[in-house]
Amino acid sequence: MRYERMTVGRFIERPNRFIAYVEIAGQRETVHVKNTGRCKELLIPGAEVFVQRADNPERKTQWDLIGVKKGKRMINMDSQVTNKVVREWIEEGNLFTGVTLIRNEVTYKGSRFDLYVECGERKIFIEIKGVTLEDEGAVRFPDAPSERAVKHVRELAEAVKEGYEAYVFFVIQMADVCYFTPYTDMQPAFSEALKAAKAKGVHLLAYECNVGIDRIRITKEVPVILHSPVLYEMTGSLMEWYREHRRKLPWREQVSAYHTWVSEIMLQQTRVEAVKPFYARFLKALPTVKDLAEVNEDKLLKLWEGLGYYNRVRNMQKAAIQIMEDHNGQFPHSYEEIRKLKGIGDYTAGAISSIAFGIPKPAVDGNVLRVVSRILNSDADIMKASVRSEIAAAIEEVIPPGAAGDFNQALIELGAIVCVPGQVPKCSQCPAEKICCARQEGREQELPVKSKAKARKIEKRTIFLIKDGENLAIRKRPGKGLLAGLYEFPNIPGYLNMEETAAYSKQIGLMPLRIKELPPAKHIFSHIEWHMKGYAILVDELEKSCKEEDMLFIAPDEIEKRYPIPSAFEAYTLHAEIKLGQGKYK
């Protein structure tokens, strides 16, 4: 788009929205301002401005104000040109292919949208907003509250529901900007309307322009940051920090979806150092998805013994079977398909798809929630699903192109080794220190806000280590529920004393020769705590007289090798000289 009859002037003042006084060739001239916005930061006395002489000598005001220079930057501030610029650009073949119709100013319900485009069957509304407000490379809209703009955005979302495509197109009337973001402090409702519209399928685009005294032309797309400009601004330094400080971890060496999956599931609830030997053994025993799908349950649970939360590995096996049956043994390549696998939630799906396949999806775990809450100085409760989704959305839009896996891992790593929980974060080593809002306010240790989980239920239990000269009694737990399918020492709810224990032993057909009380123990599950009393009962002979059909009588070294015992019983396995989990390899 080109302007004719242009000249340069010097801004003097703007007495009202419609006119300004400009010095042109030594004369004070009245100039029509083609922008009803405030433009306060642009129109300052002495600023160099670009004006166009009217082609009609009868017109009352002979000049139009088209642009202004702000520092080295040329800014076009002609509100009437943006529709033309976008239309011209689309007509050149940009954005859509096979355009069959373009119309200006088309009414839909209570709104009149700037452009209506058809490409065969596709019917598209486009609302265009000119952007002139800039601060250190960030551009914002609106520079004054506009109810009309909010209404337009909401009605675009309505149009999507009825089968139209819809776009909000921000024309940034200048070059070399970093990103676009709605001016939330100026009008929160516009910002919220954009977020809601995006969630409903409205496309939000921002393009910068090449601007000269006599021209304006769309050049390149810039990111639209709806949620958090602060997070966007830290991506560069975070990535640099990660490349320099990332820990060398086995699952980062040979990256594959299977390896990432195994490591991520193990790392839930377990520290990195503790996971390493389990990870190595698991992959050695089950190197492929197929091996995992086919392994027998006892062997699988034995490989997991010591990691706890056994449902994780049971679900992994179910997901492996899904992969074998529904995906021909190939790990699915899309976030949505990965998310459908048994036991894979938003976090794990985000981690696998970004790390193994480079898909720009966020992976938000506790580390990331903490880091982001602190950087944004947010008091929102991270236990709430709505807060987690908001943080995930904020991260998703700042993932650097082509670096999704590294970016997610960088945020997690920062939380794991610098912005640590429960102790003083190492802010002086943090790449976000300069922009971290909690750090600036001295609130880093107050955050994140995390409402207390429901108190755990306390269950009293009595555990029996029943042995004869050789063997120990164990039994398999039911296939469903807590510690499903694992092996345990016989136990019952409540506390028994010595006499009651002797009576219990006789009741199950085992004559006690000697009973010894063992120290009490406690085990914490996510929702329950077991407070345990224990007795070692020496009996004459286990096998012959026991009335309990599900009881097994196995030598301790055999139990250690083949029978997965949950760590809830670890305090008592020690008395039976059985080592569990990692302990048996030491």
Ligand code: SF4
């Ligand atoms: S500056 Fe401190 S509080 Fe802020 S993100 Fe970094 S380590 Fe965490």
